[in-house]
Amino acid sequence: MKRNALSALIALALVGGSAAVHAQDFGNWYIAPRIGANFSDSERMTDTSVWGGFGVGVWVNPHLAVDFEYTMNNAKFEDSSWRSGHEWESVGLGVSGRWFFGDEGAQWRPYVMVGVGALRHAAYSGYLLDGQGYDPHGWDPMVTAGGGIQYNLSENVAIRGELAARYDHDNNTRGNLSEALGYDISRKSGYVDGIASVGLVYSFGHAAAVAAEKPVAPPPAPDCHSLDDDHDGVNNCDDRCADTPAGTIVGPDGCPQKVVIDLRGVNFKFDRPKKGEHNIDPTLAVPTSDSIAILDQAVDALKRYPEIKVELDGHTDSVGTDQYNQGLSERRAQIVSDYLTSHGIDASRITAVKGFGESQPIDTNSTKEGRARNRRTELKVENP
Numbered sequence: 001m002k003r004n005a006l007s008a009l010i011a012l013a014l015v016g017g018s019a020a021v022h023a024q025d026f027g028n029w030y031i032a033p034r035i036g037a038n039f040s041d042s043e044r045m046t047d048t049s050v051w052g053g054f055g056v057g058v059w060v061n062p063h064l065a066v067d068f069e070y071t072m073n074n075a076k077f078e079d080s081s082w083r084s085g086h087e088w089e090s091v092g093l094g095v096s097g098r099w100f101f102g103d104e105g106a107q108w109r110p111y112v113m114v115g116v117g118a119l120r121h122a123a124y125s126g127y128l129l130d131g132q133g134y135d136p137h138g139w140d141p142m143v144t145a146g147g148g149i150q151y152n153l154s155e156n157v158a159i160r161g162e163l164a165a166r167y168d169h170d171n172n173t174r175g176n177l178s179e180a181l182g183y184d185i186s187r188k189s190g191y192v193d194g195i196a197s198v199g200l201v202y203s204f205g206h207a208a209a210v211a212a213e214k215p216v217a218p219p220p221a222p223d224c225h226s227l228d229d230d231h232d233g234v235n236n237c238d239d240r241c242a243d244t245p246a247g248t249i250v251g252p253d254g255c256p257q258k259v260v261i262d263l264r265g266v267n268f269k270f271d272r273p274k275k276g277e278h279n280i281d282p283t284l285a286v287p288t289s290d291s292i293a294i295l296d297q298a299v300d301a302l303k304r305y306p307e308i309k310v311e312l313d314g315h316t317d318s319v320g321t322d323q324y325n326q327g328l329s330e331r332r333a334q335i336v337s338d339y340l341t342s343h344g345i346d347a348s349r350i351t352a353v354k355g356f357g358e359s360q361p362i363d364t365n366s367t368k369e370g371r372a373r374n375r376r377t378e379l380k381v382e383n384p
Helices: 003-016 176-180 288-304 322-342 368-374
Strands: 029-039 049-059 064-076 087-100 108-123 139-152 157-168 191-203 309-315 350-355 376-382
Touching: 029 064, 029 157, 049 191, 064 108, 087 139, 108 157, 288 322, 309 322, 322 350, 322 376
Parallel strands: 309 350
Antiparallel strands: 029 049, 029 191, 049 064, 064 087, 087 108, 108 139, 139 157, 157 191, 309 376
């Protein structure tokens, strides 16, 4: 690899690197291709080389992610080494755990990493020395440790930057291979290499969207005639409660009833809205159109019954600290309040905008589906 390209790669790992999975529900699986540089132990007698890996990972909980990874790098022996002009292949299989610090909803999250696995070393160019007492398919144990920092680009995509040290119990580079070739060189069976990498992480999981339960509109009244003697908005043909006092809220049959406005089905995405976010559309769980339809029905009901007032209550799932979730629930209640007032509902009719954090779940927080239903805003009607 050319020196300029390698320098750019190292700079990217040290400065622009970032991390694992986007901030989303635990239990999600992801893939994590990586590329970087392998800084060989000086006693291995190989040059710095391009290093690559492909991993499959899963979030065990909001702070712990586990990756299963395949890695490979082909290092050229130094010009002054005993095998100048040839390459040395290292193929690895391993599992690693990464512990992330900070709030799971944060965009930047540092982490530490430890891993175990095995490396297979083989003479890559020339010949594989079959029949000369050298087994090119042997595997040696390895242990890695390091850390990095993560940056979430979206709900599904993040970047991972990492620096790690790897102990490789390799008894082939200066051992089995050199002896099979007849070189008189001291045997060594353990090396510590440095690895700097940058990776793209793509998550397949989403907080499960809950299908909105659309309130069923009452069937339109038949057009018997246009008379409404008690002025309750129900024509005489369908009015079962004649002489209803003026100002009374009545149902489609003309009889007094309490107004119920149901916001079930208006659920939010994980960790939305953010501070300073005012547009409700991108904060709602999919299908967004169903949630907007329910909010519009609430606006229509409030306009039809100007006597009633409402209280808005926001709620969250259990992911996150109590203090963070309290603020998040208040933002959810406020963004629904802003939606109502922006659609013609006078602010004086909203008696309170409250947040209850994670204290009042309506479903289990042990599943993605249950947590999705708990991320909601409820509307309480105060009838006159």
